[in-house]
Amino acid sequence: MDLGSEGREHHLSVAHRLGPDAILIDLPIGVSPRVLSQKLLDEQSNQLIEVVAGETTILIRFTDTSNLRIEDIFAMAELIYGKLPEPSGRTVEVPVKYDGPDLERVANSCNMDIEEVVRFHTEARYVVEFIGFAPGFGYLGGLNERLHLPRLPSPRKAVPRGSVAIADRFCSIYPSASPGGWNIIGETNLAMFDQNTDPPSLLRPGDEVLFKQCQ
């Protein structure tokens, strides 16, 4: 079964070297990056500096002395084939003021009026699939297909903290001011990240997220 030009096939992981001490693995459908990263951290944390789960990939940075072999990681991936990540059981409600700088363009691109964008956005139930990009930046799956849009051709140098934005099949909230290429539709005043709490991120993988319109 061919699942794309990158060679992602059923039961076939493909490793790409990222310089001398890291690899990026394209995982086949059926192998959850979240489940694999947890397994790696549980069993091999002394060999690893960092494990970052993406949407369909896993990035691994090895320690200088690591003797972990790619075959070991592929074998782990085989073992967890078909195993779904478990929901956390938590629900986070996010109040949003829908007044983002891209809201009108999003509405035009999706052939909707602004009220419809807000309705489609608030009606969906989202799940935190993984956290990446910036501290506490959760990738929320569950965005209505009619709101799927590409990122901006050139990222903005500064996106304000609390911006609620969409890109591709994801929604997210910028936890702090940062550069970013997502379409900003609104803002929230909810604090998404606190470096003095453990874990520091409000959102955790598996959380359910609901958006509520506020003025």
Next chain:
Amino acid sequence: MRSLSVIRAPKELLIEDLGRHGFGRYGVTEAGACDRGSLKLANRLVGNPESAPALEMLLGPAEFLCHDNLIFASTGAKLKLEVDGVQQPQNCAIYVKAGSKLEPSMPSRGVRSYLALHGGVFVEPVLGSSSYDTLGQIGPKPLRSGDLIEVGPPTTFVQSELAVAPVSELANHPTLRGWWGPRVSWFSANSVAKLQTISLRVTERANRVGVCLQGGDLVRTRDDELPPEGVLRGSIQVTPAGDTVLFLADHPVTGGYPTLGVLDTWSCDRAAQLRPGDILRLQLRQCCADASHGAIEIKQG
């Protein structure tokens, strides 16, 4: 505790060490010195562990007042360094007395200089590191004029036998080297081949997150979106507009643009010293399969 004060802060004055590792799953990036080699050298010169927290200065000039006797070293961007009005060398351990004034000038080459102090800059670590992460705003806040910098207790000082460490000057038109990355196949073979032969220009869009280059003219062969995936310090990404971005220490943990390649260690450090308007070349090669970690199923591009 020994200390010095910031009389005049440069454009950006940060406390950095070798970074914050292991928090990528919460979206926390590595941060740490952008030019790691210069931080390590500065620390070695003053007898600190390489990873000790030190000051990272963006541009200049700056002025510090020492409240105690201190040993320091300045590395990285080339600048004129004065102690009480007398010029002193960079890349060298210097002993100063309480009451001395330290004045690093605006750099003439490069943009980031490092000031290491014997004993290390003392701050409470956050998530295991004393680095400031500008993207996530984690760690000790940027320093401003009037701030007090505390210096850790003196350790056994191992005097470097070198009077001045030999450091090669930052070349005007550097060639940055590295390896092709996982998503080379997202670009036309012609434009990828051409990239090696052309000059790229550093734009104004440069900070601790990354440096944006102009002139790559990479042509994408597919217009779908890349699922977000992990990136590294040194990752080279290409935006849909065709800009090439070199990621520095405060890079996002994951990115949504295809990774064309990854810079080697020296080039990561060199990239941190690029100025807007600088011209550079990229020279990327295939990553050899037997470099480490045994046999590996490699698919390039």
